[in-house]
Amino acid sequence: MSQTLRNKMLARMEEVRAQVAERDELIEIIAIALLTRKNVFILGDTGQAKSAVINLFRAGITGANQFERLMSKQTDEEALFGRLDLSSLIPGGVPEEVLEKDQHYQELRRKLETALQTGGPDSASQLADLTAEMEQYRKALAELHSGEPRIITKGKLPDSHIVFLDEIFKAADGILNALLTALNERRYTNEGKTIHIPAISFFSASNEIPNFANPEEKILKPLYDRFELKVVTEYVEDRDARLTILKQKQAAQGTAQNPSAVISLAELQAMQDEVLQVRVPDQVNELMDDVLCELRGKGIHISDRKYFNYAPIAQAKAWLSGRDTVEPSDLTTLCAYLWTAPEERTIIQSTLERMCNDPLKDRLDTILAEAVEGYQEFTDTADAPAARRIGKLRDEFMSLYITLSQMLSNAQSDAEREKINACLEELERYSKEAHASVQYSYVPLRELYDLKTS
Known part of the structure; x- marks a missing residue:
């Protein structure tokens, strides 16, 4: 991992961050x-600097053709x-x-x-x-290329690396299919000719x-x-942040500020290559699967396609944090990446924070909750035969x-082992109490x- 490349991206982010508030x-x-x-969609009321942040950020990407409409x-x-x-x-x-x-x-x-x-005196002859030479050469080119439909794309979307629509x-409904293909497949077809879009x-x-x-x-x-x-923006809430940006804008009136932290197109492509090399451990994939099941259980629709393609987002986040894993x-x-309707964000974010910031604790809490539930069922069925009750509880506890x-x-560490052992001790405690309540040997x-x- 190139620290220089990462520092360039962080510097670009910081320069934009210094010019806006709460973004x-x-x-x-x-x-x-x-x-x-x-691709990124930003949802927010007018005047929330949505377009401004995009424009500020992309202004620092040099060598990239850009298109806005x-x-x-x-x-x-x-x-x-x-x-x-x-x-x-x-x-x-x-x-x-x-x-x-x-070229000729x-x-x-x-x-x-x-x-x-x-x-000059010989200019007419020259x-x-x-x-005549140009006309002859043009005719030769016509023999090779005449009759092939061509689209003039210079300065348009098919000629661009970063696109803001x-x-x-x-x-209009009439251009939706062309837009869909451009966003999804990065290509455009007209008159039977397909053009690759470098976006x-x-x-x-x-x-x-x-x-x-x-x-x-x-x-x-x-x-x-x-x-x-997808990102949702809100109006700036913090008073100090508002005043800071207000003073900056008043001081900068009438002056153009060129970006100082720039990234070339070649550097951006090198960054993309590095992100692809970030390793995704099996335990992270397993955790992501747990997150998927948890969210689907809460009624959040997440397609298999979205689940199977989550890794690049996490890899980029790790790369920005300076890690190769x-x-x-x-x-x-x-x-x-996961929300579709804005109202889903709170559930998704709280679930991710609970399960991912300390996944071991979350998993141990789940196991203990299952143990408590099993023990509660054991105590609530006191009228049933003791052998059947203790046998069922013992099977459930053995699985846990x-x-x-x-x-x-x-x-992976002594701290993790300590937490797991504490959970094992708690499980043993419930098992011992259950055996004692029915006077069975523990x-x-x-x-x-x-x-x-x-």
Whole structure:
């Protein structure tokens, strides 16, 4: 891992953070999106610096072609993707794209321009020779390329690395399919010709999410789903933070501030390669599966596709933290990846924090809760035969004991072993109390396990 590259990204984030207030989550998500080639949607009321943060951040990415458009029903495909080059369809015509990329033709053109500027007694003859040579060469190019439909994409979306489509849900129905393919597959097809789009990330912002229950707006749901990362902004709450930004803006009136912490396109691509090398341990994947089951159990819809593709987000978070291995706490940043409806955020974030900031404690608490539930059922069924009650409880406790024993053998530190042993002691205490209540001889769970496995 290159510390220099990481420091550059952190410096870009910090420079943006210094110019806005209470936008830490958004800034980090923009960085993660660029590191993982994901798309970002920002939801918030007008005047909450949604567009400003995006623009501030991307202003520091040098060498990257950037495209921005405020979407409306009047925005057509040509405005986004470029127009058809009619010269490419005319017999004998040469597409402008071909002429621009042909080095020999451009060299002839430069010579012709020089001859026109310098003049002189032999200029007429020289101009005639150059013009004839260019015309002959142009005809040769026409033989090779005439009749191939070409799209003039220069300065448009297919020519861009970072794309900001503000108010994307106001797009006309006629361009939705083209937008869907661009966001999901990074390609555009027109007149039978498919163009690869080099876009790293698409960004959009709005003060509302379409009502997908409305038949007229349901068509926008696939477009919404193409934004893997979503952030909600609020108005600045802290008084000191508001005043700090207010004073900065008043002091900077009339002056343009160029970014000082910049990242080149090549450096960004190198960062992306490093993020892919961050290791995801099995225990993190297992924890993520536990999170999935927990959230689905709470009624949060998370698709298999989303679950199977969570890793890059966690890898980017670990990379930003200076680590080459994902830790459980890195999963807490997945809230922006997992929510679909804004009201889901609180449940998802609290679940992630509880399960991922101290996953061992959460798992031990779950095991103890199962032990307490089993013991409570044992005491509530006092009228049932003692042998059946103690036998059922013993089987349940043995299953929990086996789980704890496996966790103990996989413990990574003395602190983890201490917590697991404390849980084992608590389990033994409940078992001993249960045996005493029905006057059965108590055999420690460890000895029962040894007898069972011998």
